[in-house]
Amino acid sequence: MEKISKERVDNTMKFDETQAGFSDLEKEYMSLFEHSPYLLLVINAAGECVRVNEAGLHMNEWTRKEIINQKIEHLTDIYDEKAWDEVMSGNVSHSEKAGSVDYTHSYVYTWIPTIIEHKAAGAVVLGMKKSAAECSEQQDEVYRLANEDPLTNLPNRRCFMNYLENKLLHAASSKEKLAVLFIDLDRFKYVNDTLGHLFGDRVLKHIAERLQAHLPEKSMIARLGGDEFVVVMTDVKEKEEPVSLTEDLLTIIREPLIMDGFEFTLTGSVGIALSPENGIDAEALLTSADAAMYRAKAKGSDRLEVYNRDVYQEFSRYFHVENDLRKAIDRGEFALYYQPQFCLESGDVCGEEVLVRWKHPIEGTISPGEFISIAEETGLIIPIGEWILREACRQKAKWINEGYPKVPMSVNLSLKQFLQHNIVHTIEKILKETKLPPEYLDLEITESVTVDLDRTLDILNQLIKVGVRISLDDFGTGYSSLQYVGQLPVHELKIDQSFVKKIGKGKEGEAIISMIIHLGRSLELKVIAEGVETKEQLDFLQKQGCDLVQGYYYAKPLSTEEYEQYLRYKDLC
Structure with missing residues (x-):
């Protein structure tokens, strides 16, 4: 091997001065060398240091003058002459030794003759790895990144599946x-869509903290992604244990959130699966819990379901319905039904609510309760809702032209529809196309629109300018009703049928109804009660001063032809 002269070593020390003449490869090497956070030394064939990077000087409190020309055996206590000769001869390209330069480090010798051979033929780079403590910290960080959700700091899906597999093996033995x-937050996408993903991330962190704080010992919670969380309970003695825990968690999720001046309520849908009966491996058990969660969501959300064989069939049906639902509009399978609304003072028909039915070619009529939630989850509610609105306006304009009662028609507007950026334009366009005067369209919204109050107020004020009426549907069922009702430019409050059903069965429902009617009067709003089925319910509502009612006591939802006949009969009477 060629001996390295003192002159060539001095030239190598002037590496920076001649860098401009280097090739691109050499420049790339120099950049990596200088900016490495670890100690790097260039050692020539004589075993002398001819270059050191800034990190090396800083870590060892060296000056460049102190280190240049020093022999390698003076720089480290791990000098192995045999190993060094092997590296320098080119017989090996990599060698590791444990030792120190003033403190414990691990070194890597790397043979790179082609990069620097014209400046120091046969030179090598001596690269220092991290200390043992630093390596341990790095390993911990790598493990954390691989197994922890970065947003909530909960275990992630990978960690959860490994944990569950281990627990299943232990449980089996x-x-x-x-x-x-399996926990899924209901309608969480609306939070992201209205308040932004950064706000949504903060909400997820808050919910994660709530859930984790209320878990019993021998339980573990993880975030699978999005708004999905999963809990493992071990050593379960009775089926009632996970059911009881789930009920507690649903209550915790339901507690109002107050963030940046916004107060709103989230709910959750939870599916429960037990091992071994619902699955003996992690993937099967998670799938069963997921299926049960979908069943809970399909039944109206804010509830739990325990997996059984029926759940599997409904899970399969969910996707079957979703697939057929995508084709239903093009096939013309939807039909509108109308339920008349009555003025309690005069007894006259004073409006009608538009309802939708799905006439499936094979399964017959499918109720909204079965497909609306799926439509909302999949986003299909947007085209379906627009079809309902257009067809209802077309039919109402036709009835007015034919001399039927000129009363407003109520059409439900889902939250997802309401939050569409072009919703006002869409409604204006439909009214223009169908030639329906806007005063005959009553749009029913739910209090969930208050998730972004400023945006809601802007949309509602634009709709009021268009000339349509606004009703607040399902009033009293959420936490934010009383807080925001005075700020919303609405014409009518609609008492949810869940309260009407309690009339005569206790003071709770009756007290809430009385309060809503009194509130309506104070705000100069009309109040309508839905779901009226008995004379007792009607008498109570009339006594309290309710303005309007609808329900089976008067008439069930009617097809277009049936409703026309009903109106003609009422006119004759």
């Missing part, structure tokens, strides 16, 4: 049972 709770 010890004959124990465990439960998986």
